[in-house]
Amino acid sequence: MSRYIMDTKSLHTLEYDKIIQRLLAHTQTSLSHDLVEELKPQQDLGRILHLLEETDEAVHIDRIKSVPPFGGIRNIQASLTRARIGGVLSASELLEIATTIGGGRRLKRFIINLDDAAEKFPIITGYAEQIEDLRGLEEEIMRCIGENGEVADAASPELASIRSSIRTLEARVREKLDQMVKNPSIQKKLQDPIVTIRGDRFVIPVKQEYRAHFGGIVHDQSASGATLFIEPEVVVQLNNELRTLRFKEEREVEKILQRLSAGVAEHTESLTANTQAIARLDFIFAKALLAREMKATLPKMNEEGYIRFRKGRHPLIDPQQVVPIDVELGREYTTIIITGPNTGGEDGHAEDDRIA
Structure with a gap:
């Protein structure tokens, strides 16, 4: 049996998918869903430390300020692909692009304006700085498309x-x-x-x-x-x-949509980069929100094969019922036996045997 199949089976046994679903529930946009669903346990210590550090930054921002705003941000990738190959976008698609540009700008401003943002939160600030300000395109779309998603009289x-x-x-x-x-x-x-x-x-x-x-x-x-x-x-x-x-109106509306779509096509590279940075930030803050919900703490990592949990709790067991437990492996102890109610003949209670 390959390592991949074994790992998949282990993840299923550990109900890893339920943790992923809880993480998905904390995302603010659909942009980050692929990042969440592709998340798997890591083996590279450097990568692990980076992921923990970015989550820790988000946890601190959430604690001192709150989670940043993600309002108005939509998954516009399909529209960008169509615009890139010369397609004409609908008024509602263009409106979603404009609100996404505005949402990205507000998100960036929130992060950049944090006290000593670059020094205290270098990873998150780095992603925020990748969001390019495309206010000109946003304002032109908003001038031409009304809030109800129809081309406005003022468009031409x-x-x-x-x-x-x-x-x-x-x-x-x-x-x-x-x-x-x-x-x-x-x-x-x-x-x-x-x-x-x-x-x-x-x-x-x-x-x-x-x-x-x-x-x-x-x-x-x-x-x-x-x-x-x-x-x-x-x-x-x-x-x-x-x-x-009305026929003339339809032709004029089509011309306006073509013009706006061409403007989007000129900025597809920047818009794609913006949505990727936004997706990463949404993913990071979703981890922070889940950490808050689970009352999780930042672990210290090592490459010595040493594990020590102090008052560890299983994240999928009701917090009012789970019993904290200390677990240590890798130094004095190299093996652990996990028992449950009536295992080996004992007559204990289930709640007394729940472990991390």
């Missing part, structure tokens, strides 16, 4: 003009149809005195027997066939003009 003079014309023309169509549905002689021919929309065309609900009275175009009918949704002839030309304007 052309779009503002087209939408102004659409609103004016819509008002004219509604006014004409409102005059019709408020006319007593026409109301009796309608199922309801309202103006509605079918397929981007303004229509009125006409009783089937009065179809010929209105002319125009039938766009839909009720399930029973008793109601026809008719676009009266008096507004057909206005609706045609509206359709032309």
Whole structure:
């Protein structure tokens, strides 16, 4: 049996996956999930010490200040890949990129502004300094994309003009149809005195027997066939003009999205580096939060094969039930026997035999 399979079996036996799930629960973004899920016990002492040191830095920051903000940060890697190969991103994708840039800037500022950050927290500060300020791209996207994820009128003079014309023309169509549905002689021919929309065309609900009275175009009918949704002839030309304007609007929106996507494409390398640094910071602070939850302490490591736990507690046993235990191996003791209730004939209680 290979070492890899043995190690995997040992990890499963030790319920290592449950610790990983607890760590995942403390991540603030999905960016760090791969880092958490790929985390395995290490053998290189230098690597172990580095990982412990970065966690210890985060523990101290959490203690003196709190965990830094990760609000607005999204996993934008798929969008960056599409932008890099010339794809056009949607308004919502662009908005996520902008909020991620802003979230990264706030995260960096939080860390850099800590007292003596570079001296006290060199590893975490190093990651924060890797986050490049792309405020120009962020502001341009936010200027063009509204909070609801739609392209704003202010994105271009052309779009503002087209939408102004659409609103004016819509008002004219509604006014004409409102005059019709408020006319007593026409109301009796309608199922309801309202103006509605079918397929981007303004229509009125006409009783089937009065179809010929209105002319125009039938766009839909009720399930029973008793109601026809008719676009009266008096507004057909206005609706045609509206359709032309909406087509122009779509083309202008597409041009704006193409322009913004090209701007993202120019910064994909920096954005990728930013998200990688953010992911690492999220991973580190997730470890700190788990350490706080578990009341963990920083261990002293050695390469002498010596292990000593003082008041060790199993992290997956209820803290109110687990019994602390001292364990030492590698000097005077080279073997340990772990027993449980009734093992070897003793008549003990389960809670008295729980160990780290």
